[in-house]
Amino acid sequence: MPDIPPLAVSLGDPAGIGPEVIATASARREELGLPPFRVIGEPGGAVPGEPTRASAQTAYEALTEAIALVRRGECSGVVTGPVSKAQIAQVAPGFIGQTELFADACGLPHTASVMMLAGPSLRTVPMTVHCALADVPGRLSQELIVNRSRIVARALQRDFGIENPRLALCGLNPHAGEDGRMGREEIDIIAPAIAQLRAEGIDATGPHPADTLFAAHKRASYDVAIAMYHDQALVPLKTLDFDEGVNVTLGLPIVRTSPDHGTAFDIAGKGIARPDAMIAAIRMAGDIAARRLVPKTRAS
Template sequence: MSMAALLAVSLGDPSGIAPEVIAESWLRREEQALAPFFVVGGAQVLRAAAASRGIDLPVVSIASPGDAAQMFATALPVLGDEDCAPSFGAPTVEGAKLTLHSLTRATELALSGEVGAVVTGPIAKSKLAEVGFTQPGQTEFLADASGLSHDAAVMMLAGPSLRTVPLTVHEALAAVPGLVTRSLIESKARIVARALARDFGLPSPRIAITGLNPHAGEDGRMGTEDRDVIVPAIAALLAEGLAVTGPHPADALFAAHARSGYDVALCMYHDQALIPIKTLDFDQGVNVTLGLPIVRTSPDHGTAFAIAGKGVASAGAMIAAIRMAGECARRRAA
């Protein structure tokens, strides 16, 4: 098997729902036509998480990624002996150490070409900070590991109904107007266009760019950023040949009839991008990092400690993340 067809899954926080939805994903591997994958560490946690859902999960230890393909049909392959005691709903320092090891090793394998993509489980950043994790999130971690600036790694949320990209991510709303610049809009639009062509098979993706203010500012009556910053950025991108439109009033852009007119919406701030995707595709939303030298996806939900180990968490987003990682890896390899 080509390594492009093999996926590495990082465990995420072992006290959250990631281990159980990974186990559920393996159980439904044939039904969902998932590419072969293995998990880095956490065999004991995965067994306990599977048991909480009534799954008798066969787990097999592997010494190298190449061993995973032949094992995948009959057992969930787990790379390495790193593990911790199950502690569902109550994150621990030991669990954070396992999380960081799993993320680091999975990323290394993708960067070295030993796997075609990495799928990351949700993490608890506060606990990770106690064991040396210094980045705001996994997207920035992957950018650092790839030798890129944080701005070069672009978060896209993708579901069956919609794709969105937040221009600014974890920023206070009061700071957003000062961060919305022509250069940032133009650079992120270029990254999005290249990634959708390379990894999603869209040679000329249609990018709808939202306004910042209500009604996209109404020509300066409700704020000048749309007129003075976003409109010139769109003009520059059009001059480069990109299929961009806008600025669109965000209150109407995500209606069903509007979504057919674009392939991705480039939004000005976090909630402008995440509210519509989580409303429309909460159980199938995938976080994709664009602009990296590797393929990385993740379910678009958090650790969900409150329901961990109770057998009620939906595996839909994890299944979607694994499926999308496999599809993108195949396109990139081709």
Template sequence: MADASAPLPLALSLGDPAGIGPEIILRSYLQLKHGAQPFFVTGGAHVLAAAEEHCGIGCPVVVISDPAEALAAFTDGLPVMKGPAGDPRYTPGAPNDEGAALALHSLAEAVRCAIASTAAAIVTAPVSKAGLGRVGFEYPGQTEFLAEVCGLDPEDAVMMLAGPSLRTVPLTVHVALAAVPALLSPELIVHKARIVAAALKRDFGLAAPRLAIAGLNPHSGEDGQFGDEEARFIAPAIAALQTEGFDVIGPIPGDALFTPRMRATYDAALCMYHDQALIPIKALEFDEGVNVTLGLPIIRTSPDHGTAFDIAGKGLADPGAMIAAIRLAGTMAAARADA
């Protein structure tokens, strides 16, 4: 019988089985099996066993039928939930529809466990958006899927990239750069800033979060010479947030926001578009960057990199970001439990 006082395990989704997901999950277990919060994988036992043999990782796979079994099984090997019969063959670097279907099943099962409170949090391995699209996944990304499953509007789920020394939030995500100015508004900025501040308190233990908000244009518009979005949208949003009592600064030019001295003045930087937020994280903390979804009733983290089909199965994949994602999920779960 499971110990009622023990923390719930974390649920890991497999990701695309043709990518580096299976390898980095297996290698993460080997580094975290002593002292870390136990976790289990939602499906793909045969794929994981094949990946372990192919890459010579030396990680036993233990099949379980219920998340409650993960705590006891974790000392013996990587616990993996039974999935649909007939896992696809392990084909590293060669994605196919069968593998994408397994990735989608694993993602949905991990979310189900978190919503049912049989898992403390979910950690999602990298997926192929194109592959998921071929098997009926109709969302721009996993973040939008999670919002709908949790009964939220997509704007209520906020992507944050977190590393040891930097946290960034893209206010617009998977859209063309040319579309960004039309999507910005004071209401959008204020809404997402509130979600970020609340999550930094609830999940990261920051009593008084400090937010920095980036400008959109070079030199934050240079008093209108290079664009007026700062004056029309960004500055009014900052003023509104300050009136509500939030500790917010900006708009700060993008070329100054991520200097070492500037990074010491805030806990999270809100950026106007995808690359403005992701480039600094990937440049500074690629192997430890974690994608966190804020604003959900469940906890979700993910390594901040893709499937890397080109190196899958070659023993080159670094598990650092997956390890960081697992550790952060456990830390966030503990913060919520103590709240």
């Protein structure tokens, strides 16, 4: 790994499991070959499992300071500890989520960033995220799918070293709609988006029935699965890679990863929280930062 500035690891809500999994990762950094990192934020008087306005303020300040360190060039990327959106919204009105905060800090619209979940077995991206399932069909559009898939393809090339990324797009409906008998989203929206992506030189296939796309022999045929809604992406990822899943923000000039789990207030301080996802997030952020510093042309 080239000599790069350390990562900034924001503490997350100190009443959650963030401090303990970060502490474990820090203690094992050399053993695991993790890149250097700085922990941003102080637990203070936080009590495990008891979130307060003060713990939310700590989490928010650690997050904004970590972003500032990267923007000043003092750190090469950010790994964000888990936070409670509801708690932070009490101290920072208008806070939507960490991904949106990063886009704001970069002066970019929220649509410029894409959430990818990545683990040892699977990478997957949901086209729609935190909305009611009933609202998904109305939010899908050819433009949305094309724009977000372009961001994904570019990021896989730049940040993951995949020269010709293969995108497999899920259908929305059971059996990918069965030629319109179970819905027309595949015909009217998803297939035209795939055709446009292919015309631009992006290796996109589908629409694939989601109930078969995540089988082991299918996963070998693509580099990322593009899902149409939250659970279509996260259920297989968490089933396959629950303890090592990483949330990666694509499309921004700032490197940002996060363990794909929440604050887990219910187990905080009990010594049973597994650090695997935090370790994986630190490792992935270091790899991406290194690739951006020394771009690679060879696929990996």
